[in-house]
Amino acid sequence: MARNINMRIWRGNVTDGGLENVVVEANEGEVVLDVIHRVQATQMGDLAVRWNCKAGKCGSCSMEINGKPRLACMTQLSSFKEDETITVTPLRAFPVIKDLVTDVSFNYRKAMEVPAYAHPVNLAPGEARMEQVDVERSQEFRKCIECFLCQDTCHVIRDHEENKKSFAGPRFFIRIAELDMHPLDTLRNRKKTAQEEHGLGMCNITKCCTEVCPEHIRITDNAIIPMKERVVDVKYDPLRWLGSKISKREGIV
Amino acid sequence: MSTIERHEYDVIVIGAGGAGLRAAVEAREANLRVAIICKSLFGKAHTVMAEGGAAASMGNVNEKDNWQVHFRDTMRGGKFLNNYRMAELHAKESPDRIWELETWGALFDRTKEGKISQRNFGGHEYPRLAHVGDRTGLELIRTMQQKIVALQQEDGKKTGSMEANIKVFAELTVTEILKEKGQISGVYGYWRESGAEVLFEAPTVIIATGGVGKTFKITSNSWEGTGDGHALALKAGANLVDMEFLQFHPTGMVWPPSVRGILVTESVRGEGGVLTNTLGERFMFKYIPDVFVDKYADNEAEADRWYLDQDNNRRPPELLPRDEVARAINSEVKAGRGTEHGGVFLDVSKRLSAEVIKKRLPSMWHQFYELAGVDITKEPMEVGPTCHYVMGGVEVVPDTAAAVGVPGLFAAGEVAGGMHGSNRLGGNSLSDLLVFGRRAGIGASEYAKKATRIPVSEESIKAAAARIEAPFSREGGENSYSLHAELQEITHFLVGIVRTGAELKEAIEKIAEIRKRSANVSVSGGRHFNPGFHLAFDLDNMLLVAESTAKSAILREESRGGHTRDDFPGMNDKWRQINHISSFDGEKVSIKAQPLPAIPKELFDLFDVHELEKYMTAEEIAKGGSN
Numbered sequence: 021m022a023r024n025i026n027m028r029i030w031r032g033n034v035t036d037g038g039l040e041n042v043v044v045e046a047n048e049g050e051v052v053l054d055v056i057h058r059v060q061a062t063q064m065g066d067l068a069v070r071w072n073c074k075a076g077k078c079g080s081c082s083m084e085i086n087g088k089p090r091l092a093c094m095t096q097l098s099s100f101k102e103d104e105t106i107t108v109t110p111l112r113a114f115p116v117i118k119d120l121v122t123d124v125s126f127n128y129r130k131a132m133e134v135p136a137y138a139h140p141v142n143l144a145p146g147e148a149r150m151e152q153v154d155v156e157r158s159q160e161f162r163k164c165i166e167c168f169l170c171q172d173t174c175h176v177i178r179d180h181e182e183n184k185k186s187f188a189g190p191r192f193f194i195r196i197a198e199l200d201m202h203p204l205d206t207l208r209n210r211k212k213t214a215q216e217e218h219g220l221g222m223c224n225i226t227k228c229c230t231e232v233c234p235e236h237i238r239i240t241d242n243a244i245i246p247m248k249e250r251v252v253d254v255k256y257d258p259l260r261w262l263g264s265k266i267s268k269r270e271g272i273v
Numbered sequence: 274m275s276t277i278e279r280h281e282y283d284v285i286v287i288g289a290g291g292a293g294l295r296a297a298v299e300a301r302e303a304n305l306r307v308a309i310i311c312k313s314l315f316g317k318a319h320t321v322m323a324e325g326g327a328a329a330s331m332g333n334v335n336e337k338d339n340w341q342v343h344f345r346d347t348m349r350g351g352k353f354l355n356n357y358r359m360a361e362l363h364a365k366e367s368p369d370r371i372w373e374l375e376t377w378g379a380l381f382d383r384t385k386e387g388k389i390s391q392r393n394f395g396g397h398e399y400p401r402l403a404h405v406g407d408r409t410g411l412e413l414i415r416t417m418q419q420k421i422v423a424l425q426q427e428d429g430k431k432t433g434s435m436e437a438n439i440k441v442f443a444e445l446t447v448t449e450i451l452k453e454k455g456q457i458s459g460v461y462g463y464w465r466e467s468g469a470e471v472l473f474e475a476p477t478v479i480i481a482t483g484g485v486g487k488t489f490k491i492t493s494n495s496w497e498g499t500g501d502g503h504a505l506a507l508k509a510g511a512n513l514v515d516m517e518f519l520q521f522h523p524t525g526m527v528w529p530p531s532v533r534g535i536l537v538t539e540s541v542r543g544e545g546g547v548l549t550n551t552l553g554e555r556f557m558f559k560y561i562p563d564v565f566v567d568k569y570a571d572n573e574a575e576a577d578r579w580y581l582d583q584d585n586n587r588r589p590p591e592l593l594p595r596d597e598v599a600r601a602i603n604s605e606v607k608a609g610r611g612t613e614h615g616g617v618f619l620d621v622s623k624r625l626s627a628e629v630i631k632k633r634l635p636s637m638w639h640q641f642y643e644l645a646g647v648d649i650t651k652e653p654m655e656v657g658p659t660c661h662y663v664m665g666g667v668e669v670v671p672d673t674a675a676a677v678g679v680p681g682l683f684a685a686g687e688v689a690g691g692m693h694g695s696n697r698l699g700g701n702s703l704s705d706l707l708v709f710g711r712r713a714g715i716g717a718s719e720y721a722k723k724a725t726r727i728p729v730s731e732e733s734i735k736a737a738a739a740r741i742e743a744p745f746s747r748e749g750g751e752n753s754y755s756l757h758a759e760l761q762e763i764t765h766f767l768v769g770i771v772r773t774g775a776e777l778k779e780a781i782e783k784i785a786e787i788r789k790r791s792a793n794v795s796v797s798g799g800r801h802f803n804p805g806f807h808l809a810f811d812l813d814n815m816l817l818v819a820e821s822t823a824k825s826a827i828l829r830e831e832s833r834g835g836h837t838r839d840d841f842p843g844m845n846d847k848w849r850q851i852n853h854i855s856s857f858d859g860e861k862v863s864i865k866a867q868p869l870p871a872i873p874k875e876l877f878d879l880f881d882v883h884e885l886e887k888y889m890t891a892e893e894i895a896k897g898g899s900n
């Protein structure tokens with residue numbers, strides 16, 4: 021049941037590039053990554069694209085498909101109209117390396133700026149006891165596959181290179197929230213630093229990040245908004261702030 | 274040639290999967306400078322795809338569990354071809370390795386008492402797999418990735434540079450392990466992005482490159498699984514052990530074609546999933562081998578009761594070791610009782626509610642819904658065998674993970690051989706990565722601290738550079754994509770799940786022919802992020818792996834674990850005492866038979882003699898283990 025489809029694939033590098041038209045065979049049940057691979061194997065041996073798992077688990081194949089940030093391995097051809105041209109372009113928020121591959125090192129630098137998990141010093145390995153309900157809040161954020169689609173879509177950095185320095189982005193807001201809600205983490209003031217050092221204040225809760233997340237993590241509702249609310253508390257309620265120093269379990273509810 | 278990029282380290286780790294990262298943490302904790310090199314971005318290695326869990330006898334769910342039971346299960350699963358010492362270390366140390374992850378921030382699912390929860394899996398007597406839903410590999414890799422960042426932050430505070438002692442070189446392929454005067458001197462490779470070449474000098478190298486699945490047509494592995502470490506080790510003068518043993522996971526997706534091979538986690542069966550053929554028959558009852566009759570239920574009623582009462586019922590046969598289940602599915606399909614797409618049905622919808630399925634198997638639900646349009650809370654899945662894991666690998670010294678025969682070389686994780694014998698139990702890989710990743714880190718650190726460094730010679734650099742340049746300097750040669758596809762056809766049909774002597778002979782000839790033709794591969798385009806060029810190198814590695822597998826398989830005239838010979842059905846005591854050692858002379862792989870290390874008395878005594886009689890000769894039993 022093979023048919024031919026029309027695609028436009030962005031080809032180029034840092035200095036220049038543009039869309040190239042190709043016609044490629046497509047079969048029932050295939051996803052965009054399949055046809056990109058077919059183009060690579062039959063027409064453009066040097067077409068650059070990242071991928072690993074082909075099952076939505078590794079977050080490598082992020083690109084923009086008809087202008088939307090998506091995983092190419094989870095985008096069914098059947099979600100397009102029969103005669104629709106499928107346009108694939110590299111993530112816009114990051115510098116192009118070649119074709120569909122971008123330089124995502126920004127994200128790895130930001131990861132290094134988030135203070136690490138701090139285990140209680142006197143809690144020996146194997147001694148931890150945690151309730152399932154308590155770990156679940158952080159587990160939601162630990163589902164993140166680091167596809168960086170949320171980073172790509174966030175308007176604060178999408179077309180504003182100048183904001184990148186002071187803005188960690190939604191991926192790292194959920195990382196901070198995850199640590200903040202971790203039942204055992206002992207580091208204080210994570211929310212405050214999210215605000216003061218990682219640019220939480222620049223987010224104006226448009227929820228675009230949540231909409232593109234392939235893991236359906238409720239980035240804004242469950243991480244960003246609660247942190248913003250608590251930051252307000254922490255900033256303006258001296259009593260609460262004192263409380264948070266004494267007990268970590270102020271958490272986010 | 275001295276214009277190339279150069280680095281100097283104490284320890285080089287090739288691979289950023291579970292094994293590589295665990296090794297790197299250990300080496301850095303020993304105050305050494307460590308480079309981690311990987312082909313993909315940091316955090317994307319194969320380990321990220323592991324779903325079911327990591328096996329460790331913590332005894333959180335059933336307190337009868339302990340290392341001895343885990344050891345026994347592992348040896349049984351491997352049909353007693355395992356390196357006993359590796360299986361022993363693994364069983365003893367896994368719990369500590371899991372608990373340690375928790376001190377680094379990992380969040381496993383919990384029991385009611387708040388301990389780490391453990392789930393059932395094929396071949397494990399008690400619920401043993403620590404897990405996080407069905408994304409355990411992601412938790413493992415992210416935890417270690419974040420641990421590395423934590424160490425980098427420490428170094429940043431101390432030295433002013435976060436990358437002073439541990440640095441990740443992502444999207445860099447190693448093409449050569451370098452030696453001078455018989456000992457390790459470094460590695461050579463290229464940046465995938467620019468094609469530019471890089472030299473790393475170091476007295477120790479840890480290979481942690483994972484598996485070989487891409488050698489086969491239907492596989493659960495990603496493009497990275499091209500056996501690079503197996504081939505690099507062979508070329509560096511190390512040996513591979515028992516390369517005939519490949520694990521075909523019984524349940525890969527079979528439809529639609531584009532997702533063929535993608536894994537359906539064993540947890541589906543662990544959670545109560547049932548296998549049926551197109552006649553509606555729950556066929557696994559027909560396939561319980563003699564050695565397992567006392568452990569597996571032979572009727573549906575008992576199998577179903579087991580999910581509620583594990584002490585008084587035998588396990589359902591869906592949870593037999595993977596090799597048994599894969600062969601059973603293969604037989605059903607061959608006998609014409611398979612689906613039109615060549616699979617069988619796996620159904621979890623009848624035992625569990627939709628809510629529970631979505632909670633316990635979220636990524637399976639997602640995967641089938643998004644990729645196959647199947648709602649597993651209502652309908653059965655279609656599944657069939659897929660090439661999943663290689664038991665064979667670099668021959669190592671169990672305690673240190675040192676590669677036999679090459680001073681300064683170490684190997685851990687899927688690339689190392691011996692631990693799993695002829696068949697790996699599910700969940701035993703993630704724990705293997707942690708246990709032997711750590712041991713390799715210690716082994717390499719101790720070696721590096723004492724080693725005298727030998728600089729890499731100009732000749733070695735020139736030779737390595739010439740190999741990288743070669744495919745660009747040829748014109749009009751063959752295309753690496755089509756040669757790869759041809760190789761996959763050969764391995765699939767001739768070296769696959771069921772083998773015969775005649776087919777293996779044909780395979781060996783055909784692989785040699787492709788090797789010849791591959792010397793002629795030419796590449797279109799430039800060096801800049803060029804997948805055709807990358808594949809040319811991967812192809813070379815896969816060819817060596819395929820040769821080693823086919824040549825070991827033709828010699829082993831029996832069926833055991835992940836090696837099934839139609840012309841020699843059944844296990845044979847004689848073959849249980851033999852490991853096949855592959856070595857490479859620069860032109861071809863040769864295989865030699867080597868006696869398996871004898872199991873010592875204290876481990877021998879952990880088994881019921883009657884069970885051992887099923888595997889060992891009367892002579893071995895009479896000896897009762899070595900002293």
Ligand SMILES: Cc1cc2nc3c(=O)[nH]c(=O)nc-3n(C[C@H](O)[C@H](O)[C@H](O)COP(=O)(O)OP(=O)(O)OC[C@H]3O[C@@H](n4cnc5c(N)ncnc54)[C@H](O)[C@@H]3O)c2cc1C
Nearest residue numbers: 288289290291292312319320325447483686687700702703
């Ligand atoms: C879908 C799936 C599910 C699984 N589920 C489970 C499970 O539930 N439980 C379990 O125990 N096991 C499971 N396994 C098996 C287990 O995940 C793997 O065996 C294990 O992750 C291998 O880890 P590793 O560290 O050895 O290598 P990998 O994680 O494969 O990492 C290899 C690393 O080496 C790098 N590399 C390779 N070649 C080169 C080169 N030439 N130059 C530079 N770098 C290189 C790669 O880039 C990568 O970083 C599963 C496997 C699959 C495929």
Ligand code: SF4
Nearest residue numbers: 174223225226227229
């Ligand atoms: S909600 Fe905030 S972080 Fe998310 S996309 Fe909008 S501005 Fe960016």
Ligand code: SF4
Nearest residue numbers: 164165167168170233
């Ligand atoms: S939060 Fe979601 S969108 Fe963002 S990187 Fe993680 S998985 Fe991707």
Ligand code: FES
Nearest residue numbers: 072073074079093
């Ligand atoms: S290839 Fe892994 S998410 Fe698409």
